[in-house]
Amino acid sequence: MPLRQRRATIASTRWGSSTMRHAANRICAKRLIPFLPTLVEALERHEHLHLTEECRSQLLSMSAATADRLLRSQRTLGLRGLSTTRAGTLLKQQIPIRTFEEWKETRPGFLEADLVAHCGADIEGGYLYTLTLTDIATGWTECLPLLHRSQEAVVAALQRARKLFPFPLLGIDTDNGGEFINGVLVAYCEQEQITFTRGRPYQKRDQCFVEQKNGAIVRQVVGYDRFVGEHAYRQLTELYRALRLYVNCFQPSMKLLSKQRDGKKVRCIYDPAKTPLQRLLLSGVLPVQKQQELTEVAQALDPVRLLQQLELLQRAVFRCAVGCSPFVSSPLSDPLHVFSGEQCTAGKLPEERNAPAPTAGLETLYREQERRKRVLGWRRTHKDPFEGEWEQIFSWLQANPERSSGDIFRELQRRSPGRYQPLQIRTLQRGMRKIRVYLLETVEEQWQAEVIQGSSPAPISARCSTSIS
Numbered sequence: 242m243p244l245r246q247r248r249a250t251i252a253s254t255r256w257g258s259s260t261m262r263h264a265a266n267r268i269c270a271k272r273l274i275p276f277l278p279t280l281v282e283a284l285e286r287h288e289h290l291h292l293t294e295e296c297r298s299q300l301l302s303m304s305a306a307t308a309d310r311l312l313r314s315q316r317t318l319g320l321r322g323l324s325t326t327r328a329g330t331l332l333k334q335q336i337p338i339r340t341f342e343e344w345k346e347t348r349p350g351f352l353e354a355d356l357v358a359h360c361g362a363d364i365e366g367g368y369l370y371t372l373t374l375t376d377i378a379t380g381w382t383e384c385l386p387l388l389h390r391s392q393e394a395v396v397a398a399l400q401r402a403r404k405l406f407p408f409p410l411l412g413i414d415t416d417n418g419g420e421f422i423n424g425v426l427v428a429y430c431e432q433e434q435i436t437f438t439r440g441r442p443y444q445k446r447d448q449c450f451v452e453q454k455n456g457a458i459v460r461q462v463v464g465y466d467r468f469v470g471e472h473a474y475r476q477l478t479e480l481y482r483a484l485r486l487y488v489n490c491f492q493p494s495m496k497l498l499s500k501q502r503d504g505k506k507v508r509c510i511y512d513p514a515k516t517p518l519q520r521l522l523l524s525g526v527l528p529v530q531k532q533q534e535l536t537e538v539a540q541a542l543d544p545v546r547l548l549q550q551l552e553l554l555q556r557a558v559f560r561c562a563v564g565c566s567p568f569v570s571s572p573l574s575d576p577l578h579v580f581s582g583e584q585c586t587a588g589k590l591p592e593e594r595n596a597p598a599p600t601a602g603l604e605t606l607y608r609e610q611e612r613r614k615r616v617l618g619w620r621r622t623h624k625d626p627f628e629g630e631w632e633q634i635f636s637w638l639q640a641n642p643e644r645s646s647g648d649i650f651r652e653l654q655r656r657s658p659g660r661y662q663p664l665q666i667r668t669l670q671r672g673m674r675k676i677r678v679y680l681l682e683t684v685e686e687q688w689q690a691e692v693i694q695g696s697s698p699a700p701i702s703a704r705c706s707t708s709i710s
Contacts, residue, residue, distance in 0.1 A: 246539045250340055253667065254379050255539070259312060260284075260289075260290060261273070261277065261280050261281065261284065261300075262312055262689050263306075263369055263548075264280065264284060264289070264491075264544050264545055264548060265280060265491065265492065265544075266461075266487070266492065266548065268403070268492065268493070269309075270305040270308035270309045270312065271305045271495060271511075271514065272492075272493045272494060272495060272514040273305075273308060273493070273514075274304070274305050274308060274514070275493060275513040275514040275515070276493035276514055276516065277300060277301055278301060278611050279516075279519075280491070280544070281297065281301070283491075283540075283543075283544055284544070284545065286551045287538075287543040287544075287545065287546070289543075289545045306641070332422055332423065332424060332427065333459070334423065336427070336437055336438065336439045337438050337439070338439055338440065338441055338447075339438040339439070339440065339447070340440070340441065340444075340447050342559075346377050346378055346412075347378055347524075348378060348524070348526060348656075349376050349378045349379050349381070349408045349409070349521060349524055350376070350378075350408055350409055350410055350411030350412065350513055350526075351376065351377050351378065351411055351412040351413075351414070351436070351524055352374045352375060352376055352377070352410065352412065352413050352414070352451075353374070353375050353377065353413075353414045353415070353448050353450045353451035354372065354373065354374050354375075354399075354413055354414070354415045354421065354451060354602075355372075355373050355415070355416060355451045355452065355455060356370045356371065356372055356373075356387070356390060356395075356418065356420060356447055357370060357373060357460070357463075358390075358453050359371065359463065359466065359467060359468040359504060360467055361465065361466055361467030361562075361563065362465075362467075362623075363467070364500075364646075365647070365648075366469075366645055366647075367389060367469060367641065367644040367645040367648055367650060368467055368468060368469050368643055369386055369387065369388065369401065369468040369469065369473060369474055369477065369643060369645035369708050370386070370387040370390050371384050371386055371387070371459050371463070371477070371481075372384070372385045372386075372387055372395060372398045372399075372402070373451050373454055373455055373458070374399075374402050374406075374413075374451070375450045375454045375460060375602070376408075377521065378408070378524060379451055379517045379520040379521045379524065380494050380496070380517040380520060381406065381407075381408075381489050381517040381518075381520075382454050382458060382485070382488055382489065382517065383402050383405050383406060383481075383485055384458065384459060384485070385398045385401060385402055385478075385481065385486065386474050386477040386478055386481065388471070388474050388642040388643050389642055389643050389645075389677065390420050391420065391643075391674065391677055392419075392420055392424075392425040392426060393418050393422040393425060393674075393677060393678050393681050394420075394677070395421065395567065396426055396429050396679065397681055398487055399413075399426075399429070404652055404694055405485065405691060405693075405694055407521065407527065407531065407535060407693060407694070408521070408526060408527065410433075410435055411436060412435060412436030412437070412438065413430065413435055413436070413437055413438075414438045414440065414447075414448065415437075415438075415439055415440070415448070416439065416440055416448055416698045417439055417440070417442050421439070422439065429544045432664075435588060437591065442614055458484065458488055459536075462484060462531045462555060463477070463480070463552075463558060464478070464562075465557075466559065466562035466563070467562060467563040467604060468558070468561055468562060469563055469641070470561070470574065470641060470643065470687040471641075471642065472561060472575075472577070473558070473561035473562075474643075475577055476554070476557050476558050476561050476577060476578065477561075479554055479557075479577070479578060479579055479580045480551070480554040480555060480557075482580040482691065483547065483550050483551045485691075485693070486547060486585070486693065487544070487548060487551055488517070489516065489517040489518055489693070490516060490517075490518050490538075490539045490542060490544075491516060491542075491547070492516060492517075493514035493515055493516045493519075494514060494515070494516075495511040495512060495513070495514045496511060496512050496515075497509055497510070497511055497530075498510045498511060498512055499545060507662070517541055518535060519648070521535070522535065522536065532580055534695065535569065538692055541586050542585050542586065542692075543585055543586055545651070546584065546585050546586070547585045550580060550581070550584065550585060553578060554580060556577055557575070557577075557578040559574050561575070563569060575646040580708065582691075582692040585692075586620065625668070626660075626661060626662075627653070627661075627665075627672065630653060634649060634669075634672070634673065634676070635676055637649060637652075638673065638677065638680065638681065639677050642677070642680065646666060646669050646673050647666070649669065649673070650665075650666045650669055653669075685691045
């Protein structure tokens, strides 16, 4: 082949590999190369890629090392976040430990769970969290935002996640944080016949699957900024609606099969990279009708338009950040960007739409006031140091659900110097927990219909709630 023609072919190959790597969200070559036949077919089907036979042949026969050399200039370094995990209660003695070496599950349904704090550079105060759930067998991952870190919020998010997974939930493995190791989640798992295990304290590798997804999905897409408020929560929800389709249908990953030790060196053996959807279809646990439905959805989705929606929603989330960010603007004036699954198959970008504001009549407001009086009028066994302040605390939590007990306690101390002692924060925490449970039960979110979803589990039983004295 003449030198000029060879250079042109190399340039076309580099351009094609760069285009496909961008469509795959810049994953590494070892994950990209096994996924190339599926990705090339999808891009050509939606007319985002036009290759000659020679260029296509070179791309599909390219090794991972060659792809790394061609794409070396596009690598970037990332940041690292802070840890907000707090030790759980003595209840963890009743929850069995499962280490990273004991994961031998080949059936989908056994998950690892973890929380990611969107606190920025300061863990003080209130901020949003993300609950990450990863299936061990397939790598299927769901992310759900939380307004605050509480046991009731985690159970409500888990209930919501069960409607998103296309297979039933069989088991869950968590770290030793108090948001997981508590009576509410234990009772829920016992009632729903879900196996509940935990990792060893201070051993992140026991949750290696979900920890990897925290970095590769949540941190890579959402970043390390600080997010607070309901607007940021709703915008993050829309981002995760698009992200779940892109990650589970178009992001291949490799699973570790074995390790071989040769002297000081350890050689890791991986299986060929597959997407979570491909692993799920190969597992054979889904009915034929469900398999056909998921296959049709994946073929209808355009990965480029889906990535464009994802980037648009990502910029909308960045504008909700508190602090320094290149996309920061006023969250109150910025409209809510809503994800549309239909626009992932059409030839247009998503439109900016404002979500409809909830309306309430006089009768609804009256019932709301009566319920508020009942929830604030629980029986006290001692003199209440916060008497006369619970209405104000209720209003603060209703307006900003992410506010922490320490933040509100310091606010009360500034309003009434010398009135509150440090140990009285425990009373405030118990009262705030009752208010949060009430808000979770009364404020029902209008979840949008998802492109891929599972069966709806039964409502959370009252046996899963605990009383607060």
